[in-house]
Amino acid sequence: xxxxxxxxxxxxxYGEKLALDDVSLTVExxxxxxxxxxxxxxxxxxxxxxxxxxxxxxxxxxxxxNPVDEFDAGERIGYVSxxxxxxxxxxxxxxxxxxxxxxxxxxxxxxLTDEDRAIAEQALETVGISDLADRRVNQLSxxxxxxxxxxxxxxxxxxxxxxxxxxxGVDAESRDAFYRLLDSLNASGITIILIEHDIGVVTxxxxxxxxxxxxxxxxxxxxxxxxxxxxxEAYGATGTVVHHHH
Amino acid sequence: MSESDDxxxxxxxxxxxxxxxxxxxxxxxxxxxxxISLVGFLGAFVIAFVVLDWLRHYxxxxxxxxxxxxxxxxxxxxxxxxxxxxxxxxxxxWRSIATGVLxxxxxxxxxxxxxxxxxxxIGETLAHTAFAGVAIGLLVMAVTGxxxxxxxxxxxxxxxxxxxVQWLADRTSTFGDVPIAIMLSGSFAIGTLLISxxxxxxxxxxxxxEFLFGSMSVVTADGARMMAVLSVAVVGIVxxxxxxxLFITFDEQAARVAQLDVxxxxxxxxxxxxxxxxxxxxxxxxxLVAGMLVIPVAAASQVARSFRETLYLSILIGQASIVGGFAxxxxxxxxxxxxxxxxxxxFYLLAVAFSLFTGRSTAISMH
Numbered sequence: 001x002x003x004x005x006x007x008x009x010x011x012x013x014y015g016e017k018l019a020l021d022d023v024s025l026t027v028e029x030x031x032x033x034x035x036x037x038x039x040x041x042x043x044x045x046x047x048x049x050x051x052x053x054x055x056x057x058x059x060x061x062x063x064x065x066n067p068v069d070e071f072d073a074g075e076r077i078g079y080v081s082x083x084x085x086x087x088x089x090x091x092x093x094x095x096x097x098x099x100x101x102x103x104x105x106x107x108x109x110x111x112l113t114d115e116d117r118a119i120a121e122q123a124l125e126t127v128g129i130s131d132l133a134d135r136r137v138n139q140l141s142x143x144x145x146x147x148x149x150x151x152x153x154x155x156x157x158x159x160x161x162x163x164x165x166x167x168x169g170v171d172a173e174s175r176d177a178f179y180r181l182l183d184s185l186n187a188s189g190i191t192i193i194l195i196e197h198d199i200g201v202v203t204x205x206x207x208x209x210x211x212x213x214x215x216x217x218x219x220x221x222x223x224x225x226x227x228x229x230x231x232x233e234a235y236g237a238t239g240t241v242v243h244h245h246h
Numbered sequence: 247m248s249e250s251d252d253x254x255x256x257x258x259x260x261x262x263x264x265x266x267x268x269x270x271x272x273x274x275x276x277x278x279x280x281x282i283s284l285v286g287f288l289g290a291f292v293i294a295f296v297v298l299d300w301l302r303h304y305x306x307x308x309x310x311x312x313x314x315x316x317x318x319x320x321x322x323x324x325x326x327x328x329x330x331x332x333x334x335x336x337x338x339x340w341r342s343i344a345t346g347v348l349x350x351x352x353x354x355x356x357x358x359x360x361x362x363x364x365x366x367x368i369g370e371t372l373a374h375t376a377f378a379g380v381a382i383g384l385l386v387m388a389v390t391g392x393x394x395x396x397x398x399x400x401x402x403x404x405x406x407x408x409x410x411v412q413w414l415a416d417r418t419s420t421f422g423d424v425p426i427a428i429m430l431s432g433s434f435a436i437g438t439l440l441i442s443x444x445x446x447x448x449x450x451x452x453x454x455x456e457f458l459f460g461s462m463s464v465v466t467a468d469g470a471r472m473m474a475v476l477s478v479a480v481v482g483i484v485x486x487x488x489x490x491x492l493f494i495t496f497d498e499q500a501a502r503v504a505q506l507d508v509x510x511x512x513x514x515x516x517x518x519x520x521x522x523x524x525x526x527x528x529x530x531x532x533x534l535v536a537g538m539l540v541i542p543v544a545a546a547s548q549v550a551r552s553f554r555e556t557l558y559l560s561i562l563i564g565q566a567s568i569v570g571g572f573a574x575x576x577x578x579x580x581x582x583x584x585x586x587x588x589x590x591x592x593f594y595l596l597a598v599a600f601s602l603f604t605g606r607s608t609a610i611s612m613h
Contacts, residue, residue: 093553098496101496109490
């Protein structure tokens with residue numbers, strides 16, 4: 001099995017503050033990796049480095065076997081950012097328009113074909129929001145909006161889905177349904193990297209866990225993580241314990 | 247992609263693809279398309295006028311352009327006679343109208359992306375940079391005896407300003423508005439200093455007030471021609487990059503992950519803004535030009551159901567503001583810039599009222 005993401009000896013700091021210290025980890029294709037750690041532990045920074053959004057101070061990253069700065073198959077990655085970072089809250093964009101963006105990396109400057117549109121419709125169906133296609137994204141609930149972003153990733157036929165705390169502000173029922181969707185996507189072969197503050201959810205769903213707090217405290221399968229004391233070490237290091245919502 | 251076989255979930259069976267039928271357009275959509283077509287026709291018509299106005303100065307092309315141009319003005323005389331106006335028989339009025347109509351297309355077009363990228367202040371800043379450009383242009387003309395287009399110099403200065411703004415924005419965490427606000431007043435300050443200083447050496451041949459507040463009589467044949475060329479370029483570029491600009495506007499990080507060159511598209515957007523601002527400055531004036539980038543878009547965003555519809559409605563509202571503003575300015579002998587903006591704001595208030603009335607207001611969510 002080849003690796004989807006390969007992070008080697010990555011160090012990154014924001015000015016004086018060290019965010020990541022010599023982190024190495026490999027995400028194999030087909031993995032469902034839960035990325036956990038206390039607030040401010042560098043989870044989002046690590047994810048951004050994996051995706052090439054920021055460049056590490058030291059170390060290297062490979063995506064699907066290519067150095068990340070040379071990687072150009074943007075359609076292979078679906079990214080669902082933290083809700084606050086997209087304009088979905090204010091811009092008059094319909095769910096269908098949002099999902100069709102997933103085809104943009106495929107067509108470049110050409111027009112979308114009927115096939116592109118059909119793939120977008122299929123993605124809407126897969127995540128169960130076909131009936132919301134003409135609604136504006138800013139009129140959706142949190143859970144529906146995250147489904148729209150997932151559908152965009154599916155429309156791009158992504159092999160790797162990266163999600164940064166996708167269920168913040170989403171009610172418990174929708175959240176469970178959302179994670180069932182992720183499970184079925186993973187079962188169909190899509191690699192998933194999930195940042196989640198709720199450790200219970202991650203240990204239920206993910207088959208591998210990376211626990212970081214500037215350094216990597218654990219990276220391995222979920223059973224060995226539950227048995228290890230990586231959690232208390234990582235969280236104890238800053239004395240912050242993540243608040244559980246349930 | 248070899249993996250697609252595994253991804254049964256997102257790879258639709260071929261039958262689904264062939265069965266997919268785009269939904270027929272509803273009445274509202276059809277009306278919008280008709281409106282946009284009319285605006286497009288109007289745009290092509292005024293560009294034809296500008297081209298005739300240009301070609302008639304080249305005798306080598308024969309007498310045809312000159313004859314057509316004269317016929318144009320004769321038709322204008324008839325129009326004036328019928329309407330009881332004194333507008334359409336004058337070439338300078340046609341140049342202003344042509345420039346205005348083109349502003350009504352390209353300003354909301356570029357503005358739709360600017361507003362939703364929350365870069366509205368950048369339009370204002372580039373207008374003030376363009377004012378510095380006019381001042382620099384006047385000095386260059388006085389010192390070197392250059393007799394070319396003043397607006398061309400303003401355009402160059404404004405594009406340089408746009409690249410500086412983009413450079414500043416790239417180096418602040420987000421589009422931080424403090425360095426941009428400093429640049430806004432800074433470039434205007436330099437403009438006023440240059441003009442006052444220049445007045446001591448040379449007589450300024452142009453009324454600065456017309457550049458500040460906009461005037462229908464400030465548009466030269468040269469200025470109208472430049473606006474025509476720039477408009478064709480801007481419409482072409484937006485048509486070619488519609489999808490990419492939409493993606494980076496909607497979700498910049500996801501667009502970056504999809505390997506779009508976000509920085510390049512940002513630069514393109516800012517440079518197009520500079521171009522539109524310099525063209526629009528003639529009729530609207532430096533101080534009011536940003537209004538045309540923002541107000542039609544704000545009005546359209548109140549009522550639009552999708553991004554494409556926002557784009558269409560912005561252009562329709564922008565064009566209606568231009569036509570209404572011109573009519574008001576001409577009939578009352580008032581400056582065009584202020585008239586256009588007041589008409590545009592009326593449309594905005596109507597749109598807010600409409601969305602409140604129909605209970606689908608986004609006024610609250612446009613924060």
